[in-house]
Amino acid sequence: MGGVGGETPALRQYRNAQREHPDCLVLFRLGDFFEIFGDDAVEASRLLGLTLTGRDFGAAGRIPMCGMPHHSVQTYAAKLLAAGRRVAICDQVETPRPGLKLVARRVVRVLTPGTLVEDSLLDPKVPLRCAGLFFEPEGVGVAVVDFSSGECNLGGLTGVGSLDELTDYLEAWDVAEVVLPSRATDIGSPVGLAVSAIPEAKFSAEEGRRLMEACGANPGDGVQLQQAALRALGGVAAHGFAGSLAVFRGLSQINWILPGQVMDLDASTARSLEITEANTAGGTSLLRLMDRTATGPGGRMLRRWLRAPLVEVEEIRRRQEAVAELLLAPITRSDLRAQLKTCHDLERLSARCAHRLAGPRDLQQLGVTLGMLPKLACTIQSTGSKLLGWLARDLSASPIELVSEIAAALVDDAPVDSREGGFIRAGFDSELDRIVAGGAEAREFISSLEARERARTGIKGLKVGYNRVFGYYLEIRGTLTNPLPDDYIRRQTLVGAERYVTEEIKEKEAVVLAAQDRSLEREQQLLAGLLERTDQWTTQIGRCARAMAQLDCLANLAEVGADWDWVMPEIDDSRRLILNKGRHPLVEAALGPGQFVPNDVSMDGEAERIWLITGPNMAGKSTFLRQAAIICLLGQTGGPVPCASASWGVVDQIFTRVGAQDDLAGGRSTFMVEMSEVANILQRATPRSLLVFDEVGRGTSTYDGLSLAQALLEYLHDTPGVAARILFSTHYHELTVLDRLPALRNHRAEVLEDPAVGSITFLHTIVPGGADRSYGIHVAQLAGVPAEVVSRAKEILTELESARPLEVPREAGQQLTLPLAGDHPFVEELRAIRVDTMTPLEALQKLADWQRQAHP
Ligand code: ADP
Numbered sequence: 001m002g003g004v005g006g007e008t009p010a011l012r013q014y015r016n017a018q019r020e021h022p023d024c025l026v027l028f029r030l031g032d033f034f035e036i037f038g039d040d041a042v043e044a045s046r047l048l049g050l051t052l053t054g055r056d057f058g059a060a061g062r063i064p065m066c067g068m069p070h071h072s073v074q075t076y077a078a079k080l081l082a083a084g085r086r087v088a089i090c091d092q093v094e095t096p097r098p099g100l101k102l103v104a105r106r107v108v109r110v111l112t113p114g115t116l117v118e119d120s121l122l123d124p125k126v127p128l129r130c131a132g133l134f135f136e137p138e139g140v141g142v143a144v145v146d147f148s149s150g151e152c153n154l155g156g157l158t159g160v161g162s163l164d165e166l167t168d169y170l171e172a173w174d175v176a177e178v179v180l181p182s183r184a185t186d187i188g189s190p191v192g193l194a195v196s197a198i199p200e201a202k203f204s205a206e207e208g209r210r211l212m213e214a215c216g217a218n219p220g221d222g223v224q225l226q227q228a229a230l231r232a233l234g235g236v237a238a239h240g241f242a243g244s245l246a247v248f249r250g251l252s253q254i255n256w257i258l259p260g261q262v263m264d265l266d267a268s269t270a271r272s273l274e275i276t277e278a279n280t281a282g283g284t285s286l287l288r289l290m291d292r293t294a295t296g297p298g299g300r301m302l303r304r305w306l307r308a309p310l311v312e313v314e315e316i317r318r319r320q321e322a323v324a325e326l327l328l329a330p331i332t333r334s335d336l337r338a339q340l341k342t343c344h345d346l347e348r349l350s351a352r353c354a355h356r357l358a359g360p361r362d363l364q365q366l367g368v369t370l371g372m373l374p375k376l377a378c379t380i381q382s383t384g385s386k387l388l389g390w391l392a393r394d395l396s397a398s399p400i401e402l403v404s405e406i407a408a409a410l411v412d413d414a415p416v417d418s419r420e421g422g423f424i425r426a427g428f429d430s431e432l433d434r435i436v437a438g439g440a441e442a443r444e445f446i447s448s449l450e451a452r453e454r455a456r457t458g459i460k461g462l463k464v465g466y467n468r469v470f471g472y473y474l475e476i477r478g479t480l481t482n483p484l485p486d487d488y489i490r491r492q493t494l495v496g497a498e499r500y501v502t503e504e505i506k507e508k509e510a511v512v513l514a515a516q517d518r519s520l521e522r523e524q525q526l527l528a529g530l531l532e533r534t535d536q537w538t539t540q541i542g543r544c545a546r547a548m549a550q551l552d553c554l555a556n557l558a559e560v561g562a563d564w565d566w567v568m569p570e571i572d573d574s575r576r577l578i579l580n581k582g583r584h585p586l587v588e589a590a591l592g593p594g595q596f597v598p599n600d601v602s603m604d605g606e607a608e609r610i611w612l613i614t615g616p617n618m619a620g621k622s623t624f625l626r627q628a629a630i631i632c633l634l635g636q637t638g639g640p641v642p643c644a645s646a647s648w649g650v651v652d653q654i655f656t657r658v659g660a661q662d663d664l665a666g667g668r669s670t671f672m673v674e675m676s677e678v679a680n681i682l683q684r685a686t687p688r689s690l691l692v693f694d695e696v697g698r699g700t701s702t703y704d705g706l707s708l709a710q711a712l713l714e715y716l717h718d719t720p721g722v723a724a725r726i727l728f729s730t731h732y733h734e735l736t737v738l739d740r741l742p743a744l745r746n747h748r749a750e751v752l753e754d755p756a757v758g759s760i761t762f763l764h765t766i767v768p769g770g771a772d773r774s775y776g777i778h779v780a781q782l783a784g785v786p787a788e789v790v791s792r793a794k795e796i797l798t799e800l801e802s803a804r805p806l807e808v809p810r811e812a813g814q815q816l817t818l819p820l821a822g823d824h825p826f827v828e829e830l831r832a833i834r835v836d837t838m839t840p841l842e843a844l845q846k847l848a849d850w851q852r853q854a855h856p
Contacts, residue, residue: 091108659696
């Protein structure tokens with residue numbers, strides 16, 4: 001922006017706001033518009049598709065400018081946020097009036113990716129969380145806050161020293177923004193996460209503790225890293241304050257999250273099971289398939305249930321019991337769902353009330369929804385389920401005083417924006433009634449003006465109009481035939497029309513406008529009072545909202561189970577895994593009715609706990625593996641599962657790893673990633689875990705891959721600490737020799753071979769026994785590779801198999817060996833090479849060298 005001297009006062013206000021919020025685009029209220037100036041205007045006009053204009057600022061000269069009507073500021077703010085910008089909204093904080101030179105303006109709200117609470121900036125079914133992180137030498141304190149719903153979760157994670165190591169955790173919590181002490185910003189840069197650095201002093205444990213007290217939360221004494229977690233809470237709260245959120249009023253619950261409280265699903269497993277996001281464009285996620293929740297909070301809770309299933313048998317059974325009740329009571333269920341559909345988002349409404357960002361419509365929806373809860377409670381009161389009983393109790397504690405107060409105060413169909421006025425019911429407030437009555441006579445004068453003046457002047461076409469510049473006026477079109485009354489004063493001449501006022505009109509107008517101003521002011525005062533009244537109920541409303549959300553989820557699970565014929569699994573403390581006629585819900589839905597072939601898993605988890613599944617590509621191995629993981633996950637949300645019957649011992653963590661192909665174009669070795677993930681699993685798995693390895697080792701040469709896969713299986717078999725239930729698929733049929741391991745069983749994806757034409761059909765059934773070959777060429781044929789290529793490949797295969805058998809010795813205990821025998825000079829050279837000290841280039845040169853020698 002232009003020079004330093006000669007700023008106009010408004011420009012000075014703008015620049016001050018910019019200085020106070022250097023990381024934000026400042027949207028500056030000027031009259032009916034929000035404007036952006038200078039370089040920011042140039043950028044914003046591009047991001048928002050707005051016309052770039054300019055404005056003269058006296059001595060500061062002409063400055064680029066673009067703007068938007070004030071009522072659509074949120075639409076534009078949403079676009080700026082989506083483009084990765086932060087937004088400071090600098091509004092007028094006093095009403096412009098004649099004689100006021102400069103309207104006071106202040107930044108009333110800072111919008112950052114993790115601190116949004118405005119309805120139009122949020123997805124109803126996706127939570128928006130902001131995490132405060134405080135690193136200590138022994139770990140990190142975490143406070144994950146959803147300002148839009150008032151929910152906060154605290155915890156300490158040991159052995160974590162960088163942001164990268166927190167990726168899984170932050171992703172599991174749908175965190176959109178992290179807040180760090182300024183000194184700690186060099187600890188990694190997470191992808192897709194906004195980072196806000198604030199002074200370390202703001203990470204005050206004292207402040208965190210005060211918040212806990214305000215919320216009536218358990219201070220967490222004795223919890224690991226308690227102090228760091230409180231400091232993290234202080235930090236994230238300070239960030240919320242800076243954005244003008246009323247954090248102290250706005251949090252309705254603070255929980256401690258202890259390690260092992262829910263099932264651990266890392267980000268890679270969540271992706272591979274497509275829990276919340278589909279892996280392919282046009283695909284469906286598990287959440288999308290399952291989600292029939294009737295409310296926003298229900299939708300958000302279902303997302304959490306799928307992302308963090310339970311691990312306590314007691315707790316699982318409690319939910320199962322509730323779902324089973326609703327499953328058997330279709331009428332109650334549909335009644336319940338019909339009621340829920342008319343409920344609004346209590347959590348977010350209540351948070352907006354606390355932050356004083358709620359309008360009359362918000363408050364009305366809060367009241368109406370709270371008023372519906374007692375009936376909702378009645379609907380489930382008579383069931384035998386303990387959990388439903390608790391929920392009924394929470395729901396019937398809805399604050400009825402508040403409901404009637406809101407209903408008495410607001411007119412039906414209250415407006416969204418309080419600036420519209422007219423939302424307080426007549427008779428609610430005597431002062432407001434007096435103000436309105438005071439203007440009544442003048443208003444009556446204006447409304448009868450037209451008829452009166454027509455009669456007085458004899459001009460039938462006379463009209464009364466209003467605009468903001470001239471106020472009320474009398475408009476006469478066409479040429480005058482009668483002389484006008486003496487008191488008519490001409491105000492404006494238009495094409496074919498003249499506008500007049502009279503002294504009396506001006507007088508009455510002043511009375512009407514003053515009454516309007518005063519009544520609007522009074523209405524806003526009354527609204528503020530009502531919002532303040534909600535404060536004392538925040539915790540209680542939060543409890544109602546959570547009960548409603550749970551009920552929505554439970555009904556959802558029951559509905560899905562009833563529609564798709566799913567069954568309730570039996571979950572206990574054993575280690576078995578028995579799934580009869582299991583199906584993969586996403587593949588089944590994609591294939592259409594009757595197309596999916598169900599499969600069984602049956603292992604006791606002790607004497608038999610590793611299934612090695614061989615079979616060609618496309619035979620259904622991955623589907624089988626994933627369906628087992630998905631069934632366990634679904635069952636531990638407390639809901640029914642796609643099986644004919646199922647029982648298993650609680651699974652504490654699910655890990656699924658899919659063997660990768662190297663991503664050369666991406667310039668990184670996905671094989672390397674795969675191996676580091678495998679290393680991580682070996683560290684974290686317990687005898688209660690479920691491990692699913694799909695073609696692990698595929699991403700390297702055949703011998704490397706085979707050896708790694710075998711070594712991995714041997715380790716998993718022999719190491720008691722990781723004696724998990726394991727499903728391992730491979731297209732290396734050579735691995736079937738591993739059935740010498742007592743707890744391992746071979747299974748294969750069955751194919752039907754037609755020897756006459758040499759083609760195969762996939763049956764998609766998993767049967768005991770190993771595959772004896774890979775059928776790769778058959779698969780190529782099925783995929784439409786030209787016949788010449790297929791038959792030539794068969795020839796080559798026959799030659800290769802006879803020349804150097806890839807058979808692995810089947811005697812027990814023997815390891816895989818490379819069939820590179822003899823003392824060929826290449827072999828000797830190969831043995832001598834120090835692979836670990838070679839650069840990739842040297843390796844390639846060596847290879848090229850050999851190739852040259854092989855083809856002289
Ligand atoms: P693999 O892992 O053996 O390569 P996939 O599990 O990816 O095979 O399955 C390949 C395709 O076969 C799937 O996309 C699906 O269309 C089909 N399929 C897999 N399992 C079944 C099943 N149980 N019933 C019917 N079709 C199946």
